[in-house]
Amino acid sequence: MNYFSSDFKLGILGGGQLGKMLLFDTRKFDIQTYVLDPSEEAPSKIACNHFVQGDLMDFDTVYSFGKKVDVLTFEIELVNLDALVKLEEEGVPVYPSPKTLKLIQNKGIQKDFFSQHNIPTAAYNRFDTTTSLKTAVENNKLSLPFVWKCTEFGYDGNGVKVVRKATDLDALPNVECIAEAMIPFKNELAVIVCRNPSGEIKTYPVVEMEFHPEANQVEYVICPARIDDAVAKKARAIALNVSQQFHHVGLLAVEMFQTEDDEILVNEVAPRPHNSGHYSIEASYTSQFENHLRAILDLPLGNTDSKVAGIMVNLVGSEGHSGPVVYENIEKILGWNGVTPHIYGKKQTRPFRKMGHVTIVNEDVNEARKIAEQVKNTIKVIS
Amino acid sequence: MNYFSSDFKLGILGGGQLGKMLLFDTRKFDIQTYVLDPSEEAPSKIACNHFVQGDLMDFDTVYSFGKKVDVLTFEIELVNLDALVKLEEEGVPVYPSPKTLKLIQNKGIQKDFFSQHNIPTAAYNRFDTTTSLKTAVENNKLSLPFVWKCTEFGYDGNGVKVVRKATDLDALPNVECIAEAMIPFKNELAVIVCRNPSGEIKTYPVVEMEFHPEANQVEYVICPARIDDAVAKKARAIALNVSQQFHHVGLLAVEMFQTEDDEILVNEVAPRPHNSGHYSIEASYTSQFENHLRAILDLPLGNTDSKVAGIMVNLVGSEGHSGPVVYENIEKILGWNGVTPHIYGKKQTRPFRKMGHVTIVNEDVNEARKIAEQVKNTIKVIS
Incomplete structure (x- = not known):
């Protein structure tokens, strides 16, 4: 199949920031893209070839969108599953497969799947x-x-x-x-796994989600996680196994707990590019988005190693601010070493709305962590 | 000035691959973009907010386009200079300035400028x-x-x-x-300089253009250049001086000869993102495109150091092939470590037409060079 500069059409269900970042890499490969999203102001709208406004949970909308494209993927799990099943039955490649999505969309079924396949979980x-x-x-x-x-x-x-x-x-x-x-845990970790239909499979390094000591909120996603090599190795092996058991195609983000006694328990999985992999745009040889694209097109997967350490800070709307967004002090943080903001393109901020993220890269993870804290304390998403 | 997710409008004259890659970074910052290009099939068309089809050498077309935007830049030097002069007089910031462009557009005037400012040249x-x-x-x-x-x-x-x-x-x-x-030279080198209106200035590392031993054609752009530190230091100092003498704003690519006796002579300059800086997308902390954007918006400049060594191979149309393009063996090279193709989005190939480039990154420049040669010998741009 010739994807590059051809008539090949990739369809993406969902037009949020994940889709927008995925679309960057379709540009690099000159792949024609179709996006379906309910919002006229979807961040992806600007970055695709053809934008269709419509309801992702409506059977007919998803089905008729899927019939237009050669390969279908999604950047959000909340899509009409029956339409995906029918499209797959009629020969449209859907990645990840609706069979996998069915096992993931409902957390009860997901947990049962873990139990049935000896995947350690709470x-x-x-x-x-x-x-x-x-x-x-x-x-x-x-x-x-x-x-x-x-x-x-x-x-x-x-x-x-x-x-x-x-x-x-x-x-x-x-x-x-x-x-x-309830699991008393030392760390929340995540591993992104990438797998193509031919079965080639790779894991990204283990990342660590560092929480705010008081507010129960992830403050930093840190790659590599500051954990023992043996624990990291175990986490990657478990993530690899999860992806294989699901016969997953594309990216699978596996969120895990590292318990007090260094056991790894799988918390939950997401079958798509993930917030915990945003650092990869700047830090990895191949970003999670490029590897998702390579995977669903059954191309060889890119190197998942890091060039440098990477830390991600989410940019969420400040409390007490709703309206047209202003990124206060963004000019200031741009002056610091290895700092790159990613603004998702949402015009209106609301308290806790994900408006963007900032990546901090550095040869030294501890130095990156210091700069990340300065970034966190400096930039404000206000109106 | 609030650029991010605002009504601010950036205009770009020229809609080729340089503009397309520049537009990636405007997406990341959510900046509204306007592009003017004569071709309905311009690679940038897909990546901007507003596309205007028109003649870049026509005074009225350029002038009325410029009046619509808040800051104007260009990705090609062959634009109507009088229109830029008038726009600047009327208060539209044009970066690089038409005063600088005037000194560069004509190679005779450019050489005179070098002589008058003690910039070493043949x-x-x-x-x-x-x-x-x-x-x-x-x-x-x-x-x-x-x-x-x-x-x-x-x-x-x-x-x-x-x-x-x-x-x-x-x-x-x-x-x-x-x-x-005619200068008998050991190496052709280039240094990209970045300068903002506030006068902050940075140089990228020296790159080396490696020529095919028989055909007189650049085969590889290699960063860092495999030259002595003292020569590299001299080349960067000269490039810095050239940018300052021009009071240049934005990117200035300074092409140079390293003579047999290790003198540096400036060959010519280009006032824009440059082919010799494409490696920076994958290899540098801040790509040349992001730094051009930072510079013309008078934001702090990003780190120009490299994370890893980078080599660029141009993808040009093979002789004897004209028509709809096919990238033969692109799947194969995607399987190699650190290899990223960039397809510019031109549907038709012609002999020697620039259709894309491939970047090879690696911790070791010699290893990257080996892989680059395999890439060069494997991928073919045919019809």
Whole structure:
């Protein structure tokens, strides 16, 4: 198949920042792109050849979009799965496959998959509704505390809640959910795995998510993770196994806990380019986006090693600011060594909205960490 | 000035591959872009916010385009200079300035500028026409051999000819020209300088243009150049001086000869992102394109150091092939370490047309050089 400067058409479901960054690399390869997104102001709109505005959860919209393209991928999991199944049945290559997506989209099914395939994960119980979970607690069938997770449509901490007493459940929506054992962990880690239809498979180095000591929020994604080599090796082996068990094609981000006794437990997976891999644009020989593209086109995968250490800081809207966005002090941070902002192109800021990220690269990870902290304390996303 | 996600408008004259690669970085910063180019199939068309089709040499077209934007730059020197002068007079920031462009656009004036500012360069004589040059040769006022260069509109070797006997001149166009002393040189080098309106200035490392031993054509651009540190230091100092003398804003590519006795002579300059800086996308902390953008917006300049060694191979159309392009064996080279193709997006190939380039990065420049040679011998641009 000749992809480059040809009539070949790649379709992408979702036109957010992940799609926008993926589209950079389609430009480099001169691949024709089609994007479907509900928003007229989608960040990807500017970077694709053809933009279609439409609902990603609507069967007909996704199906007729998919029929126009030669290969279909997605940058968001919340898409109409039935349409993907039908497209695949009718011969449109869909990567990752809807079979894989089906196992991932629902966190209960995802956890069952881990259990059935001996993938280490925290103990859990599935419940049809939060009400039935509450009944189990009241009947002492489940001990407190635990982590409540809704099985569908949660993202970015939304849909996850630590439950310390039964009444904590009252404020939660009455939806399908799981109760997961709380894991005392040293570190939250992630490994991005890349696999093509021919079965070539590579992992990126282990990254570390450093949390704010008070607010329960990821502050820095650090590559390489500051952990023992043996732990890193184990984490990469487990991530590789997860991708293979799913017969996954494209990128799979595997989020993990490093427990107090250095066990690795898989927390959850995302079947697409991931926030924890943004550092790769500046730090890696091949960015996660280029490797996703290589994978879904069944091209050889690029080198996942790092040229230098990389740290990512998310740029989220400050509290108390809604309206046209201003990046305060961005000129200042541009003057520091190895600092590159990525602005996603959203015109309006809102509290905690992901507006961009900043990558800090340096030969020395500790030096990068210092600069990252200065960046975090300097730039403000306001209106 | 707030550039990011605002109503600020950047105009770019020329929509070729240089503009296309510059536009990648405007995306990252979410800057609104306007591009003017005569071709409906310009590579930049896909990557900008607003595309205007029109003649870059036409006063009215350039002037009215310039009036629409807040800052104007160009990716090709062959633009209507009078329009730029008028726009600058009327308060539109034009970077590089038309005053600088005027000194560069005509190679005779450029050489005079070097002489007047003690910038080392090969000896030369200016002539109104090739005929008057021929008369000088016939009257023994000029000794053979020498290098004939037309002063305007030449590029990529076009407009340059080694003259060994008087009759060699007969085949040349009768235009304004210079006759330049032939310099026996060890190496052709280049240094890209970056300068912002506030006067902050940085040079990239010295690169080496390695020529094919038989065909007189650059095969590889190698960073860092495999030369002595003292020579590299001298070359960077001279390039810095050239940019300062021009009061240049933006990128200035300074091409130089390293003579047999390690003197540095400036050959010519280009006031824009340059082929000799393409390696910087993968190898440098800050690519030449990002630094051009930072410079013309008077933002702090990024680090020009390299993360790893980089080598660039041009992808030009093979002889005997005209028509819809095919990149033969591109899948193969994608499988090698640190190899990234950049396809410019031209649908039709012609012999020697620049269709793209390939960057090879590696910690070890000699290893990169080996892989570059394999790339060169493997990929073919055919129809």
